[in-house]
């Protein structure tokens with residue numbers, strides 16, 4: 001039991017302890033850990049107690065911490081736990097606690113490279129039917145490799161950052177020529193992101209078994225998508241400007257160590273993938289996402305249903321010898337389950353805009369200016385606890 005009381009069932013208890021970068025006033029971003037509804041200033045506590053990594057916690061990103069490697073990070077997590085469990089630490093720790101509502105959360109990592117996959121069979125099948133009704137729903141390669149694309153690292157933003165409606169070129173099937181203007185089909189994609197801590201050398205591969213040796217933790221991702229721009233531009237090289245204007249992530253990075261109890265068996269794969277994609281110790285995770293549109297929950301996508309595991313994605317991403325850097329982020333692709341209420345995009349929920357549905361009393365298909373979307377997730381934690389992910393939230397501003 002901690003000396004600091006939390007409400008029973010709090011998703012930010014001693015088994016969660018996610019890291020983030022926070023700033024109070026005056027502006028001084030540094031590393032904190034969340035416990036309940038408070039943030040502990042790890043830089044201050046480490047310095048006061050002579051902990052050897054005080055300099056790492058004083059940084060304005062988690063990158064220096066993540067560079068220490070998974071073994072050292074697990075030891076640091078034990079030290080953080082002791083701060084809350086050992087009553088003799090109360091006097092040192094208490095003065096360095098801030099209410100989460102009183103601090104500003106920053107982008108937690110310096111994003112090195114950003115990759116987005118397409119790993120939900122339900123999502124890929126739905127999008128295939130909507131975008132290419134006259135072709136097979138799944139591309140021929142879909143069950144042989146985790147399909148992905150390189151996104152734009154520099155436009156990954158932290159939850160709470162407003163998203164300006166993108167402008168671009170589009171041509172609807174009913175139009176005879178392309179036009180330029182604000183996207184008319186702005187959408188979200190509810191995803192789970194994996195943050196790389198331990199880098200690799202150029203030319204090396206990461207096996208599925210080494211997933212845990214390279215990935216530091218997990219965030220929630222909203223891959224904002226302009227469907228009209230995307231539909232007109234994506235053949236043959238994949239998403240470009242329809243995606244690159246903004247990608248939001250949650251401010252709290254949940255360490256892999258917090259997710260051991262959430263591991264589940266992934267869906268069976270048929271056909272059996274090539275040997276480099278065999279994942280004998282998979283990190284499929286039982287996360288239930290919740291997509292909230294203007295205060296109303298419109299979907300609960302199940303991450304456990306994803307066809308490709310995060311270990312397979314990492315193995316595929318590096319199979320050609322592409323190196324990893326600390327701060328690399330790769331996202332799962334839209335999480336959609338087989339039920340309508342489990343679809344992780346409005347493209348799917350409205351079936352390409354043809355089936356409007358009710359949101360907060362209005363009939364809706366795609367996002368309007370002023371709309372706010374929040375994505376949350378919970379996972380089973382150790383000893384019957386619940387592990388929470390901070391929400392990833394964004395509000396749409398008019399095009400400019």
Ligand code: MN
Nearest residue numbers: 189223333334
């Ligand atoms: Mn995506």
